[in-house]
Amino acid sequence: MSVEQSPPRPGSWGDESGHRGDLREFLSHAVGAVVVVCGLFFLLGYMYLDGTADPQANARxxxxxxxxxxxxxxxxxxxxxxxxxxxxxxxxxxxxxxxxxxxxxxxxxxxxxxxxxxxxxxxxxxxxxxxxxxxxxxxxxxxxxxxxxxxxxxxxxxxxxxxxxxxxxxxxxxxxxxxxxxxxxxxxxxxxxxxxxxxxxxxxxxxxxxxxxxxxxxxxxxxxxxxWNPLPEGVSNASLPLFYALVVVLAGFTGAMVISSLLDARLGFIPLEVGPFAFNVHVAPIGRLHTLLRKWAVTIVTAPLVSGIYLGIAHVVGITGFDPWAMFWFAVLGIAAVGICAHTIIAAIGNAGLLVNLVVFVVLGIPTSGGATPTHMLPPLFRAIGSVEPMHQAFLGLRAIMFFDSAWSAGLGHAVWVLGAWGVAGVVGGVLVTIAYDRMGLERQAIADRVRANRRAAAMVGELGSIRRVRIADAAAAGGGEAGQIVEGDATHRE
Structure with a gap:
């Protein structure tokens, strides 16, 4: 059975969409965006300014x-x-x-x-x-x-x-x-x-x-x-482990966002946009867990490649005095652990996971890392956050590798255990969440499954759950239907 989909007139606001196009709708959209942005940068300003304003006063x-x-x-x-x-x-x-x-x-x-x-x-x-x-x-x-x-x-x-x-x-x-x-x-x-x-x-x-x-x-x-014991040859800045830790965490966090967006687009869960063109690929018939496993696999493959790139750059710029294998494998661990957790957060809460990842791994991570301001000179709240932050662990491990001969007791052992715990928690949490969503029947919806705009969140979730899973067919795969038609009951277009 096929149902004709009548295109809306250019510039019109159809009743089917729920959009009104009036000032009230604009304000309702704008207020949410303003509140989120102001809240984010309040947290950013507090963390970066309060933690560095007077380190001597916080020295403990x-x-x-x-x-x-x-x-x-x-x-x-x-x-x-x-x-x-x-x-x-x-x-x-x-x-x-x-x-x-x-x-x-x-x-x-x-x-x-x-x-x-x-x-x-x-x-x-x-x-x-x-x-x-x-x-x-x-x-x-x-x-x-x-x-x-x-x-x-x-x-x-x-x-x-x-x-x-x-x-x-x-x-x-x-x-x-x-x-x-x-x-x-x-x-x-x-x-x-x-x-x-x-x-x-x-x-x-x-x-x-x-x-x-x-x-x-x-x-x-x-x-x-x-x-005592000056810095190694080629290093004149004791902040180097902090910046190396930053690029390691960014490789895991930013890499996870890129991988997630690209795979979701190729699997049909979101539009694939290239310049002015938007391509709606048919949704792949796989569940949330299968999708998450694919993303984790790409992250694990990417981690050693990026770690190798970092080591090559360090060699070119003349950074010496450390064990390259220890540096390589520790960076792999950091990138993989952060990437796995970032994917899990996105899988658990959707688009909001991008913001949560930014807060967890960057906004809270840098000022509590102990690299710019030592941990002993941070406010108590910052020290508590830093004790579990991946950025702080990455800094401790990389500092031990660069400056303390990869001594396990210099922070490397603690960093390995904590980052490993992040990775394990990400895997366990991701598996549990996605299995739970799949068993609840909350599969990721097709491009055609829209809910009306300007509805409360609970109503939108209820409406989404009642929609029959349908697909917009293209000319090549629609069978007897026409391009742009919604095709029901065809196994080739089910999720």
Whole structure:
């Protein structure tokens, strides 16, 4: 049986469509679009501005190692030998006066500090060298005793503050701030104590401490900031893992949108538009699960190809110092996991999935990644979101591969497990949702199955469910019907 489909007059608004073409209809369409766009960019503005406006104010528990290797020294005084332990005094002062909400100081030995720097545990280290007390004692003797004044000037006493440029772009800022505060404290507290002791010692030796000596002793220990293990050759920006993570996540998220649109068009679920032309392909007789499996398969095939492209570009631009196989397979995992989840979200909620994917993988992902602003300097809400965000996991894994010799403990192991969990959740969720939709009879409708415009969502769903599945035939496959006719009961045109 065939039913003639009368084309509407150009410029007319037919009763069959439900469109009215009046101002009220336009406003109802516009309001929804405006609300969605404003809501999206409110979230975008909040995430990007609030998370980066004042990182220092949000700094919480930044881990820093304190290493005291000072062996101590003995200073002869009028009342007998006096044992000096400058390194221990500085360590105790750091721990006692520390703002523990901002910095988490860890007194450790040299080996533990080095291991912590190599696996990304610490932003930096404060080191008291073995001869620190001897150098301070030598400076006192050089200005208070006759023998000291005749000897060569001793080397300045130094405390070394090291920062890891591989940990974060702000590691240097964190450790320089700590070094400045430590230098002020040493000058104000230790300098005054040492000067008083030197004056007593000088009186016993029947000497006085001159102006030059006072200047030396008021600043007894210098704090020097150095860089631990500079970035690899060809890399001068510690943000590189963030941008690599960004292109990995975009390959999964954007790739899923492209693959979904192309396959849906080729399977007849949406029109295939090329410039001014729109082609309505016959709907393929497959269910939602079968469609989703096809999309996943294309994503899995695409993932290693795109990962290889990224590695080739990295080689061309001169990025070195990492294990290429670790980088390749980790990027494959990231692209596949994000792509699988993006397909599942689209399969579950339809066109709104494009917006949800944008929010989940990009809007929420970049500011919580820990690449631009370290995780320890993000607001609590951002840290909670980042703990499960694929972008943060991609950044951790890629940073470990690029800067920490692919150490599993440097974040690579955690990233692999979390991204793997995203992939598994995407597969399980996609299978369950599409099977449920198929069993409920909610097959994807043919091009001819329209519902009237300007209806409430519930009414539209009910109307769609009551429509008999029909197809608009083309001239080649319509059998006895004419082109443009709706053909019922023909198995070649059923979904």
């Amino acid at each position: 528990y930044l881990p820093v190692a304190v290493v005291n290797q000072d062996e101590g020294a003995t200073l002869d005084t009028p009342i007998g030998p006096r044992r000096m332990a400058v390194g221990q005094q500085i360590s105790d002062g750091l721990l006692h006066n520390n703002d523990w909400r901002t910095l988490r100081l860890h007194p450790v030995d040299a080996q533990a500090a080095e291991a912590g720097l190599r696996d990304g545990t610490y932003y930096g280290v404060v080191r008291m060298p073995a001869d620190l007390s001897r150098q301070v004692a030598g400076r006192i003797e050089s200005v208070t005793t006759e023998s000291g004044q005749r000897a060569d000037p001793p080397e300045p006493a130094r405390v070394v503050v090291e920062y890891s440029p591989r940990m974060s772009v702000v590691s240097g800022q964190v450790m320089y701030r700590l070094a400045d505060a430590l230098q002020d404290s040493l000058r104000e507290r230790m300098g005054t104590q040492i000067l008083d002791q030197a004056r007593l010692l000088a009186e016993a030796e029947q000497h006085t401490v001159g102006a030059a000596g006072e200047l030396v002793l008021r600043d007894p220990v210098r704090v020097e900031v150095t860089q």
